[in-house]
Amino acid sequence: MSRTPRQIGEEVWKxxxxxxxAELVTLxxxxxxxxxxxxxxxxxxxxxxxxxxxxxxxxxxxxEDFLARANTSxxxxxxxxxxxxxxxxxxxxxxxTPTIGNWSQDNKQFTLVFDENPLADFVELPDxxxxxxxxxxxxxxxxxLRGALEMV
Amino acid sequence: MSFYLAxxxxxxxxxxxxxxxxxxQGGDGRPRFSADMKQLCPFIVHSSLDILEEMQWNTSVxxxxxxxxxxxxxxxxxxxxxxxxxxxxxxxxADDVIRQFFMDLYDLYVKTLMxxxxxxDQPITSxxxxxxxxxLAKKYL
Numbered sequence: 001m002s003r004t005p006r007q008i009g010e011e012v013w014k015x016x017x018x019x020x021x022a023e024l025v026t027l028x029x030x031x032x033x034x035x036x037x038x039x040x041x042x043x044x045x046x047x048x049x050x051x052x053x054x055x056x057x058x059x060x061x062x063x064e065d066f067l068a069r070a071n072t073s074x075x076x077x078x079x080x081x082x083x084x085x086x087x088x089x090x091x092x093x094x095x096x097t098p099t100i101g102n103w104s105q106d107n108k109q110f111t112l113v114f115d116e117n118p119l120a121d122f123v124e125l126p127d128x129x130x131x132x133x134x135x136x137x138x139x140x141x142x143x144x145l146r147g148a149l150e151m152v
Numbered sequence: 153m154s155f156y157l158a159x160x161x162x163x164x165x166x167x168x169x170x171x172x173x174x175x176x177q178g179g180d181g182r183p184r185f186s187a188d189m190k191q192l193c194p195f196i197v198h199s200s201l202d203i204l205e206e207m208q209w210n211t212s213v214x215x216x217x218x219x220x221x222x223x224x225x226x227x228x229x230x231x232x233x234x235x236x237x238x239x240x241x242x243x244x245x246a247d248d249v250i251r252q253f254f255m256d257l258y259d260l261y262v263k264t265l266m267x268x269x270x271x272x273d274q275p276i277t278s279x280x281x282x283x284x285x286x287x288l289a290k291k292y293l
Contacts, residue, residue: 030268037269122266124278 005083008070009091015093016069026121032136037126044134051136055143063148066092082110087144094118114138154183155293156193156241157285159261160201161273167236168276168285169194175290176203196220199237200227204237212273214258230254234272236261246293253292 015074023061033051040046064140070088096110105122119138136142153174159167171183171193185193200220207216208231220227222241228250230238238254264270266280 014268027266027268028268079246122263124264124267124269126269127277 005072005087006097008072009088009097012069012088012092013095022118022121026118029119030123037135042126042128042130048134048136048139051139052143052146055140055145056147057143058140059144059147059149060151061092061147062144063151066148069127075092078107079111081149086112089148134138153243154185155289156183156185156197157289158194158197158241159233160198160237160239160241162235163273164198164201165273166194166275167273168281170285170289172286172289172293174293175292178287189199193241196225197227197241198224198276200229200239201237204231204239205230215254217247217251218245225267230258232258232261234265238274242293253288256288257285260288 008066032054033047036050037044037048040050066089069092070084072084072088075084086098086100090098096114096116096118098114101113102109102111104110117138119141123137125137126134153176154171155173156169156171158169161167163265171185171190172283173180173183203219204216214230214232216229216231218226225241225243226245228240228242228247230251232238239251239259240254242250260281264276264278265272270276
């Protein structure tokens with residue numbers, strides 16, 4: 001019986017998900033970020049904001065897709081939510097399972113640590129001194145999470 | 153035994169260059185070109201570009217081996233699928249070893265190309281790339 005989030009994630013990934021070439025996703029996302037940087041003249045703060053907005057728009061629609069595929073019951077605690085996001089959500093859409101950690105005292109905050117990030121394969125940030133500190137390359141993921149969780 | 157490596161882009165622009173010496177037989181990796189040679193290296197390498205471009209239409213292989221000679225220096229070259237030219241100035245013949253070096257260098261070059269912030273013909277300034285080329289040189293040459 002698929003009870004644990006990990007098993008649900010694996011099962012849905014194997015059966016109900018259409019696969020697409022990973023390099024296509026990586027290169028497409030890379031071009032999006034590079035074009036945004038060119039368009040905003042390397043104003044990385046603006047680029048981060050745009051990525052977040054794009055992610056938000058994706059997230060509000062993605063949550064429906066997720067609930068249709070995963071068919072999980074309502075999360076009772078925030079810890080359940082964290083597990084579902086990490087082991088089912090990311091597994092279905094990116095085939096990765098980030099590790100959950102650093103729970104705050106009031107259990108209202110946690111961190112997700114990504115061992116591998118398929119969006120950033122082979123990426124080298126530009127050498128202009130500010131990109132490394134200011135550009136949040138995978139910020140679209142933050143937007144997606146924000147959009148998706150807002151809808152539930 | 154010293155080497156001079158140049159990567160030339162599609163518009164005959166310089167993309168990357170490196171001077172190094174051999175690590176074999178106790179060499180320490182530092183190039184030992186005389187002062188005159190140091191200035192002449194880029195000239196010699198670029199003058200062989202004409203020969204390279206003539207030859208590239210006659211063969212279908214990527215590794216063009218030795219294409220030119222300058223006194224006692226040989227120039228080997230490798231042309232990639234995207235018309236990027238790798239040229240190596242060296243003193244002794246070592247076709248197989250140089251071919252493997254060029255193939256690994258091609259691998260490194262493709263990985264650099266994959267980064268969305270790098271466009272074709274842009275000079276390669278990454279320190280990581282530099283370091284990796286030096287490691288390859290140590291491994292093969």
